[in-house]
Amino acid sequence: MPTELTPTADPRRSLATQAAGIDRTKAIADAQYLDFTMLPATSTDAGDAWTTRGQNAVVHHVAARRPGTVVDTVFESETVLILTDAGAAVDVTWEGTTGALAGHGVAVLPPGAVRIDNTGTADLTLLVRSDEPGWAERASNAAAFAEPSPRVAPAEPWPAPPGPEQVRFYKADEHPLEQGRFGRIFRSRSFMVNLLAAHDGPRPADKLSPHHHDDFEQYSLATHGHYTHHIRTPWVTDRNHWKADEHVGVGSPSLTVIPPPTVHTSEADGPGENRLIDIFCPPRADFSAKPGWVRNAEDFPA
Numbered sequence: 024m025p026t027e028l029t030p031t032a033d034p035r036r037s038l039a040t041q042a043a044g045i046d047r048t049k050a051i052a053d054a055q056y057l058d059f060t061m062l063p064a065t066s067t068d069a070g071d072a073w074t075t076r077g078q079n080a081v082v083h084h085v086a087a088r089r090p091g092t093v094v095d096t097v098f099e100s101e102t103v104l105i106l107t108d109a110g111a112a113v114d115v116t117w118e119g120t121t122g123a124l125a126g127h128g129v130a131v132l133p134p135g136a137v138r139i140d141n142t143g144t145a146d147l148t149l150l151v152r153s154d155e156p157g158w159a160e161r162a163s164n165a166a167a168f169a170e171p172s173p174r175v176a177p178a179e180p181w182p183a184p185p186g187p188e189q190v191r192f193y194k195a196d197e198h199p200l201e202q203g204r205f206g207r208i209f210r211s212r213s214f215m216v217n218l219l220a221a222h223d224g225p226r227p228a229d230k231l232s233p234h235h236h237d238d239f240e241q242y243s244l245a246t247h248g249h250y251t252h253h254i255r256t257p258w259v260t261d262r263n264h265w266k267a268d269e270h271v272g273v274g275s276p277s278l279t280v281i282p283p284p285t286v287h288t289s290e291a292d293g294p295g296e297n298r299l300i301d302i303f304c305p306p307r308a309d310f311s312a313k314p315g316w317v318r319n320a321e322d323f324p325a
Contacts, residue, residue, distance in 0.1 A: 034205040050264040052172045052282035069141035076162035077280040079178040080304035083149040093139040103150040104130040107246040112143030127195040131211040133188040176238040178305040180212040182324040215306035221298040222291035233288040245275040248297030255286040
């Protein structure tokens, strides 16, 4: 049975949401509902792959079902690899040095020559900055971001980690879920990844958590089960840009890009295990300010 925590007040309720310098008269971007079970896939050495994006990040998801190379290239910026399930495993070679990660977890890779080889039987997700040359235009929804939204803050990199550059691996089972901490949060210079608790069966309808973000996108990666994303777009001064509430169901794997400042909540409604991974680019300052929430805070300064 998937891990579940005792329902309590949502830890996010104590967070500030107000941001300065946002022009609230501008039109609000559309949410992106990208159900990979419905989108054409690209065949790769390691399995079927889908490339999608938000304003600041590209999400490259691979249904890794056979041994093979996921990526072999030189990156100008940091990347993050997510292993979405216990059956996932990879060999990661960075600048000629190879390390391995097996099971649900996260790897942070500095810029440089990167080769990722699949050795497991579960899905992998690679996070790439949208300003990385050659990546944004690959996205199946690239046209939605032809004009950047002025409501989304730019993804300025956070401080560099101390010491020499190296690949850093984080296994989920070494960071158990704890009451009072929201999921399992890992930070890098450009990304924040939250490995959330699974829901066993549907989420209770009276325990949803509608909230909003003033100036950053949320990328919700559904890795198991089925979700309905409920999104409400606030009114702006121009009624031509008003939108009806959305209640959109997606399977797994899928990616939903939630634009600011929409009110949103995700409702697990499939039988069995339902699991989300939340992704942010750049990292969230509010989560980072909560003592103990970021599991690798010593590796990546705020």
